[in-house]
Amino acid sequence: MEEASNKRRTREHLQQKYQSGEKIAVLTCYDATFANVLEKAGIDILLVGDSLGNVIQGKPDTLSVSLEDMLYHTTCVARSTHKAFIIADMPFGTFQVSPQETFTHAARLLAAGAQMVKIEGGRHMAETVDFLTNRGIPVCAHIGLTPQSLHQLGGYKLQGKKTEDAQRLREDAMALQEAGTAMLVMEMMPATLAGEITQRLSIPTIGIGAGSICSGQVLVLHDMLGIYPGKPPRFVRNFLQDTNSIHSAVEAYVQAVRSGMFPANEHAF
Numbered sequence: 672m673e674e675a676s677n678k679r680r681t682r683e684h685l686q687q688k689y690q691s692g693e694k695i696a697v698l699t700c701y702d703a704t705f706a707n708v709l710e711k712a713g714i715d716i717l718l719v720g721d722s723l724g725n726v727i728q729g730k731p732d733t734l735s736v737s738l739e740d741m742l743y744h745t746t747c748v749a750r751s752t753h754k755a756f757i758i759a760d761m762p763f764g765t766f767q768v769s770p771q772e773t774f775t776h777a778a779r780l781l782a783a784g785a786q787m788v789k790i791e792g793g794r795h796m797a798e799t800v801d802f803l804t805n806r807g808i809p810v811c812a813h814i815g816l817t818p819q820s821l822h823q824l825g826g827y828k829l830q831g832k833k834t835e836d837a838q839r840l841r842e843d844a845m846a847l848q849e850a851g852t853a854m855l856v857m858e859m860m861p862a863t864l865a866g867e868i869t870q871r872l873s874i875p876t877i878g879i880g881a882g883s884i885c886s887g888q889v890l891v892l893h894d895m896l897g898i899y900p901g902k903p904p905r906f907v908r909n910f911l912q913d914t915n916s917i918h919s920a921v922e923a924y925v926q927a928v929r930s931g932m933f934p935a936n937e938h939a940f
């Protein structure tokens with residue numbers, strides 16, 4: 672019934688999927704043509720990620736992606752879709768200063784067509800999540816490997832390996848949920864830790880390099896098509912190599928996420 676509907680997906684649709692135990696399939700998307708393919712292939716959520724700094728702009732990291740960049744790509748994705756749920760990343764520097772300033776920036780992303788914004792960070796972002804949530808802006812939080820903290824973390828590395836780091840991530844997740852977070856991305860964390868957090872929370876979790884127990888999965892589109900240059904991270908699977916079109920590759924991804932076939936142990940930590 673839901674799949675037949677031509678209306679824009681809402682948080683209620685996602686909540687229904689989450690409660691029925693159906694896995695949520697997410698991919699990043701930055702432009703109109705791919706957005707159209709992804710929507711037709713049944714992707715639940717299109718994430719306009721700040722990974723566009725790497726993938727679209729050819730930068731070494733996401734740190735210099737601007738709000739204007741995010742607004743432009745969010746507009747492209749929103750304009751060309753009619754039912755996909757769209758989340759936009761808040762880029763580095765636009766959500767750290769104050770909840771008030773963050774609201775102003777997040778409101779622009781919603782005006783550009785996003786239904787939810789994503790913010791990197793743990794318990795220290797709880798106040799901002801609370802502020803936005805109470806003023807009409809749903810927030811997805813992002814913990815574990817938070818690429819915007821590259822220089823703080825010392826590289827794109829697995830997070831939560833030490834007992835005390837794992838405990839901090841558990842507490843971050845609880846604090847963010849408490850503050851009203853609608854969804855939680857967990858990146859590059861041990862599968863057992865991400866699974867434990869998922870079972871403890873009452874909001875959907877979306878994993879990337881966080882094992883198969885999460886409520887859903889996300890990958891960077893160009894990674895799962897095998898066209899991003901360089902050695903892909905361990906959590907990436909190339910879905911294009913066994914099919915003959917991008918549409919089929921994306922359908923295979925949706926199917927693999929829904930059936931629990933992706934991620935396999937080889938993609939997890």
Ligand SMILES: Nc1nc(=O)c2c([nH]1)NC[C@@H]1CN(c3ccc(C(=O)N[C@@H](CCC(=O)O)C(=O)O)cc3)CN21
Nearest residue numbers: 722725726733818827828829891894899903904905906
């Ligand atoms: N194309 C692309 N894909 C991504 O997943 C991605 C981006 N860009 N840009 C922003 C961040 C950066 N991310 C990254 C980048 C590198 C690794 C990586 O090299 N992982 C290694 C392990 C490194 C280690 O533990 O020391 C791996 O083999 O998984 C992981 C995530 C995830 N995000």
Ligand SMILES: CC(C)C(=O)C(=O)O
Nearest residue numbers: 699720721722856889
């Ligand atoms: C990989 C996902 C979670 C992301 O934040 C991005 O694409 O920017």
Ligand SMILES: [Mg+2]
Nearest residue numbers: 720721722760
């Ligand atoms: Mg991002």
